[in-house]
Amino acid sequence: MTIKRLVAAMLLAGLSNSVLAEQSFTVQDIQVEGLQRVALGAALNNLPFNIGDTVTEATLSRSIKTLYAAGHFDDIQVYRDGNTVIYRLKERPTINKIEFDGNKDIKEEQLTESLTGQKIVVGEPLDKTIIKEVENGLTEFYHGVGKYNATVKMNVTYLPRNRVNLKIEFEEGDAASVRQINIVGNEVFSDQELLNNIESMYDLPWWRFLSSDRYQKQTLQGDFEKIRSYYLDRGYLRFNIDANQVSVSTNKESVYVTLNVTEGEKYTITGVDFVGDLIGQDDFIKALVPLKAGQLYNGALVTYTEESIAKLLARFGYANSKVRTIPTINDDTKEVALTISVDPGKRVYVRRINVAGNVTTKDEVMRREMRQMEGAWLSNDALELSKERIQRLPYIEKVDFETTPVAGVDDGVDVKYTVKEQPAGSFNAGIAYGDFQGLSFQIGVEQQNFFGTGNSAGINLSTNRYNKQVSLSVTDPYFTLDGVSLGGQVFYSDTDYTSLSSNLEAYKQKRYGFGASIGYPINEYNRLNFGTNYAVNEINSLTEVDQYRHFRAVLLDKADPDGGFKFTNYELIASWVQSTLNRGLFPTAGHEMVLTGRVTTPNSDLQYYKTTFEARKYIPLSNDHRWSFLSKLELGYGNGYGDKDGYDYTLPFTDNFYAGGQNLRGFEARIIGPHAIYRVVNSVPGLPNIGGSSSGLPTDPSLDSYYVSTRSMGGNAMAVATLELITPTPFVSDEYINQIRTSLFVDAGNVWDTEFDMDRYIGLSRYATSTYSPQLLDYSDPSLIRATAGVSLQWISPMGPLTFSLAKIIKKYDGDDQENFSFNIGTTF
Known part of the structure; x- marks a missing residue:
């Protein structure tokens, strides 16, 4: 009895003095001590009770867990004073700064991302309980890359106002x-x-x-x-x-x-069967399967089969299909029967397509290139094709897309295309003075994304001592919703090549006119374009180049034989374009072929045609496309049709082909091609006239002499080929890899004249001149190939594409001037 009384007394004393009484009571007040950064309201919101509620010891214990779970406090103590509950809290210190020291294998960006995932962020409270976990995790990473001697230590420095600096010190050591x-x-x-x-x-x-x-x-x-x-x-x-x-x-x-x-033994396939829903494409799916009865089991072909069927299902909107191969193995006969289980799942539809990242370009410009439509079923092919078409735009550098399931719906997704824009034009303006060109002024704008509309527009105005020109062009690639394009141009130029220190034979020319074009898409990769031009040409001060004789003959005004040449042409133009390039600028995969034909109508003053063909193919050599191989071919041919007064029409020299500079790097611009030939008529003294002087009489043409000009006049046929290895640009970060391109190249080609007659000069003597004159070559010979090799750097700058080339000539002929270093604006490959 005495023992029972003693126990009862002790319990009563405990109940009166206990911090947390077991019996329930009604809370009249709640006090919180120790708050600095955390607001009082935020702390009270984490409590499972309010003033006026009846609580027990279990309720108070649960409140401690709730406050800990909020992540703001290191230490929590709760007391009771009558019906008042008192919380004494110690806040977690706030992270003021995070530093890394000694890390080489892990970049700071990776470390910061990892710490963020563990809620160690500047400005947030520090949970010291995970410090050891972070240290162990980083150490385990180093062990995974073979650095077993590595150590990681996180040092905490306490600062005033309950702040801390974190410094993670690494001793990586050498890898095993x-x-x-x-x-x-x-x-x-x-x-x-x-x-x-x-x-x-x-x-x-x-x-x-x-x-x-x-x-x-x-x-x-x-x-x-x-x-x-x-x-x-x-x-x-x-x-x-x-x-x-x-x-x-x-x-x-x-x-x-x-x-x-x-190792086991080899197993032979006895047959392939299908179970599940083949969505009505049974024959096509079965034709995809390369696995046949009687052949050895092949794991790679099994995987390929599963992926091929899944891709096919994705084309029809079954983006979440499950395809798996179930083998039935007979270990006695060493045979296996394969059953391909196909579960297409639900067809997935696209609710909404969003476009992000476009600052200049309007949404509609990207959306008109999309082949994945809102409301239609989701198709991986359509998604990828949309990406390719958008990325093929010259003002788009990069495109990525992602699909996000619609909340609460198991058959709907949203698609987001994120684009990165790049400069899509060039601008030039300036005033200069030089002894040769005099005072010059130029201004020009070429923009392929005019005001973000996707239209291309350009205006150029320039003037100097030898050239005055102005041109205006505009093209709307989507004049109609189905991709029909419409464009037009107006041009005027007045050039005096007699004072121009260039590689062209001298003459004066005025040219003006206008034109229009229209284009039709055939399919996703092919397009037809048609156009017409009205062009007026006036040529004066034409030198007596022997190759101009047909041109002179058909345009000569017998009433004014010393006058100039004026001719008006009506041109019809047609072209075919096929492109599978993965990007508009700096592509790395795919090909492009362009065939263009231009012909003047029979009512034109000159009757001729001109055709060009350009093909380029990119083959990626690495998965990231940093290495790729480019092969390029340029072909051209032109000639006249019909005749006038017994003279056949030929391609006018103003439309001749040239090489050198951009398309045959290492040679001066437009230097490759037939050079102008001057035929000098020898004479014998004539009879004296009344004034006492005498004039010469021409001798037999076989006694004429000739000399070759250092200037080129071009030819009516051209072939140029390029092989180029595109390499990563040294010292350039990944951020700029789509704006700068480095390559090693080999260029080879020739320009010749199919109408050139070498027999006209055989047997003639070479005229002695005081200046350098190249050797006469057979300019009708297409085998006079020139070749160069070198390195090229291309940069899509804010002012437009810039190309720098350093080349060495491998093969040249007399009269070919070299230009080891060249700089061009506005051209990329």
């Missing part, structure tokens, strides 16, 4: 090298045959210092899968990796890898 990789259990294939297929290198000799035998856990795991695939692709269906061991040396500088395998 893979010294040996052993494979145990293999009999069919040798160790070396298997190891030739893996990425990890081991026990490298000193002279292979450019290679690395550094141990990396992820790389090694990938190598195990490559060995597994090597067996599965050759019929060894029961192949298995039983175990793998990675042993580290005592000094933690070497790693030894052992792989235990069971």
